[in-house]
Amino acid sequence: MAILIIAEHDNSTLKGATLNTVTAATQMGQELHLLVAGCDCQSVADEAAQISGINKVLLADNPVYTHQLAENMAQLIIELSEGYSHILAPATSNGKNILPRVAALLDVGQISDITAVESADRFQRPIYAGGAIATLQSLDAVKVITVRSTAFEPAATDNSAPIEAVELQIENTLSSFVSEEIAQSDRPELTAAKVVIAGGRGMGNSENFSLLEQVADKLGGAVGASRAAVDAGFVSNDIQIGQTGKIVAPDLYIGVGISGAIQHLAGMKDSKIIVAINKDEEAPIFSVADYGLVADLFDAVPELEQKL
């Protein structure tokens, strides 16, 4: 049986999380189909067709899918679901929004945020903010799964799979799009960056985050934050790292003025190298840091920027 993967995209480019999800799918089965649903998104389908392992791209290009709202997206996936053993999406805000509806309409459970595939029906996932790892056996005929992208390598892109148009136009009479504010940044995407420098409450205010931006720019990295920094209004919500924010696993994570609460660690403790800069030597973040520097960040960060 085949596997249906829901592509993550913004109508113009395919998002990297799709590639990691494809890798997870290859560990569950052979025949992989990728659904690109959106509006004026041919360029996304063209990119998707290059992903190794994909046998077919399904392209539902219609104004009704412009904002990929959950109500009709879920219904579209249901209409296409016949014959699939697995339906997968990246555990992005879109995937999390849409996929549980698909599961409920199929009367099956959803396995959220998997981090390892043991077999076609056995998966690992973190629970309790990563405080424990559960291994689950799915008993459902169709496995509906979201995939944590940092746990799987991205698939290669040396393919040219056929693209098949899906003509289904499913209206959404329940909800409508009003507006969107998408943060613009020239830095790499937080969840895919090789270097992440994150600031916490210790940053004091929003202006001080420019100290971190300067370091990020030297290292080609992205800037993240703790919940406390977001709640205090220093930075916007889309860069919160943690149990209920983004999951990152860069080669280098630098936490600045962050104490290291379990909810924050849940989002970064799989980073390869962790650096902590904090003036309190008792801060729990030091217990997971490869390199700790006990210092005032307002001295240490400018010096770091200078010496890189």
Next chain:
Amino acid sequence: MKILVAVKRVIDYNAKVRVKADNSDVDLNNTKMAINPFCEIAVEEAIRLKEAGSADEVIVVSVGPKACQEQIRTALALGADRGIQIETDDIPESLNVAKLLAQVVKNEEPGLVLLGKQAIDSDNNQTGQMLSALLGMPQATFASELTLKDGKVQVAREIDGGSQTLSLSLPAVITADLRLNEPRYASLPNIMKAKRKPLTVTTPETLGVELKTHSTLIKVTPPVERSAGILVNSVDELVEKLKNQANVI
């Protein structure tokens, strides 16, 4: 308009979870339990809507063993009007919870159904979406702002790239994110008053819902612990280590 809020009893967010020695599950014996933080935010929002005159009754529902009445009482102390406990031996999987809640929604006919975006024990992030699908209602997940107007609800949602605003017809299902509001503390008089507020107990059988098993828990293991590294004495030493030892810059 009635507002229905689903609240889950979970481990307190400050408590450390232990895995049982036989790896069969986590060990919650003698662990401090609390109302799921996201559910508390949902309760707060419902109460604020009532205080603003947009709602006239706030009903809280919890699915689980008798102990979850504690969390219902907490919500009543914060200002909810009455509670419903759906009695089950253990807390069932999300789809079962969604089916039970759907039945209560059909009986109570609320204009809004509020849930937390995620339970901090299972970290599932799915019950609200499932409930909304089962009821054929619109949904807004990860809500950071909610406004009722002209018979609709406008919701700002936290999404990966920033934020998005949707307009939903009513009745609708909304799941609360962290920044929707800051919950109040219950006052002592309100905690006393909550003890006399109505709390009814029902069962899956009475609601006509058959619970199913969708997955089995094979094992639960502790995560791989990171060991602490070293403290460096200066920025120079840090840069040197990152270059020559860790090879990451």
